[in-house]
Amino acid sequence: MTDTQNHEDATMSKTLYERIGGEAAVNAAVDIFYRKVLSDPRINRFFDNVDMEKQAAKQKAFLTMAFGGPHSYTGEDMRKGHAHLLKMGLDDSHFDAVVENLGATLQELSVPQELIAEVVAICETTRNDVLGR
Amino acid sequence: MYKLTIEEKVYACQADETVLDALLRGNVNISYACKKGTCHSCLVRSLDAVPPEAAQAGLKDTLKKRNHFLACLCHPEQDMAIKLPDQSEFYTEGTVVVNEMLNRNTLLLAVAFKDAFEFNAGQFVNLQRADGLTRSYSIANIPQESNTLEFHIRRLPGGKFSGWLHDEIRVGDSIAVSEPRGHCFYLPERHGQGILLVGTGTGLAPLAGILTDALAHGHSGPIYLFHGSREFEDLYRIDELCQLAQRHQNFHYIPCLSGKHVPAGFSHGRADEVALASLPDLKAWRVFLCGHPDMVKQMKKMAFLKGASMKDIYADAFLATPV
Incomplete structure (x- = not known):
């Protein structure tokens, strides 16, 4: 199990999570991001039957992880959490759409491009677990 | 070490322990899942002490006010009397x-x-x-x-x-x-904020209470109440609410009928649809939804997409118990 990775940039003394703005950044991003996801016709059917409040809490945990913050997601959690979506046809295109929405959210919040690239790189490390490969 | 009391029983919470861990060690039957504050399965309530701030992270303001907290995030700062959600009621x-x-x-x-x-x-x-x-x-x-x-x-x-x-x-x-339950209620703060109330059938009951409370606290922002049913005969308190709207300039009452027969003065359509058509932007609004579970679910999503923040959307979908 590849668990919490240390995303600290060797050349910087601060972690990505600190540079991006920590919990405040997560709070600023969560509503914008979730709104984009729910409005995206490519992926919103996966969210039709979820409890919105529970889902919002999960989105927060996801963003914290993607921003390199403290989390305890394991690859196994990722697999279990998305298994039912695979049955609904979840594939790479949907994963890409979520990452795209996250990137657009961060752009909207004027996060520098190089930090967005780091966030996207963290998301990429979960792709195979999310897609059950 | 602090003492945790549930009904008559006392449990010790060690310095490095969370409330959840202490209770699990004491074989208390408490629901939990993620143990990191995400799933809210272990939401409990303090009956005396105000819970530490960290144990209320991410909870709605109304839950915080009633001293609800997440057992998995709580390192007690004093002795606490705790109520579990499934504990027998008084x-x-x-x-x-x-x-x-x-x-x-x-x-x-x-x-x-x-x-x-x-x-x-x-x-x-x-x-x-x-x-x-x-x-x-x-x-x-x-x-x-x-x-x-x-x-x-x-x-x-x-x-x-x-x-x-x-x-x-x-x-x-x-x-x-x-005892009273639920977190769908008005908090007297942000007086200038817009308030949207959407209810079907007897979903009017909690909304009427919230409306009265907001007006009594001098809420100055616009307050819109959309009350809907299929037929005119199933609405109620129409005259009282119309009079209230005349007395309070910031209160607007819109009775909605989704059936065929729609007398003058009533809007045609479902309450949630009429509300969304009338208020295109809900950014920074507080939203209260009560009534048919499908309406509540749909409207929750739409209010959020129209800009309302998730923490400002309140709903207690009352479920009709099967006969």
């Missing part, structure tokens, strides 16, 4: 003082108590018949000096409890009432 006997019809199928029931009954307008209680049959109903008024609670009781086809209330209970009878 009932108080009240006396029926009003029992009259609001429309062809909705009963207004007012129950008086000897002592003060503390609650926030918009919360719900469980009503219990002597044989133990229990149903949840929203409180429709704000705390009164007379210590009375009002309920709007719709007669459900074949409904055992609503049938009993409609057909048998009389003024002077006593009825058992639980």
Whole structure:
């Protein structure tokens, strides 16, 4: 199990999570991001039957992880959490759409491009677990 | 080390332990899942101490106010008396003082108590018949000096409890009432904020309480109430709400009918659809939704997409218990 990775940039003394703005950044991003996801016709059917409040809490945990913050997601959690979506046809295109929405959210919040690239790189490390490969 | 008390039992919470870990070690049957504050499965309530701030991270303001907290995130700072969500409830006997019809199928029931009954307008209680049959109903008024609670009781086809209330209970009878529950209520803050209330059927009950509470606190932002049903005969309190709208410039009442026959002065369509068409931008609004579960679910999503923040959307979908 590849668990919490240390995303600290060797050349910087601060972690990505600190540079991006920590919990405040997560709070600023969560509503914008979730709104984009729910409005995206490519992926919103996966969210039709979820409890919105529970889902919002999960989105927060996801963003914290993607921003390199403290989390305890394991690859196994990722697999279990998305298994039912695979049955609904979840594939790479949907994963890409979520990452795209996250990137657009961060752009909207004027996060520098190089930090967005780091966030996207963290998301990429979960792709195979999310897609059950 | 701090003491955690649940009913009569005391559990020790060690310095490095969370409340959840201490209770699990004590074999307390408490629901939990993620142990990191995400899933909210271990939401409990403190009956005395104000919980540490960190243990309330991410909770709605109304839950925080009532000292709810997440056991998995709580490192106690003092002794605490804790209430688990599934713990048996405390009932108080009240006396029926009003029992009259609001429309062809909705009963207004007012129950008086000897002592003060503390609650926030918009919360719900469980009503219990002597044989133990229990149903949840929203409180429709704000705390009164007379210590009375009002309920709007719709007669459900074949409904055992609503049938009993409609057909048998009389003024002077006593009825058992639980402690108030739920987090769908008004907090007197951000007075200039827009408030949207959308309800169907007796979903008006909690909204009427919230509305009265907001006006009583001098809420100055716009307040819109959309109350819907299929037919005119199933709406109620129309005149009272119209008069209230005349007295308060910032309050707007829009009765909605989704059926064919729509008299002048009523909007045609479902309450949620009419509301969304009338208020295109809900950014920074507070939204309260009560009524049909499908309406609540759909409207929750739409209010969020129209800009309302998730933490400002309140709903207690009351579920009709199958007969």
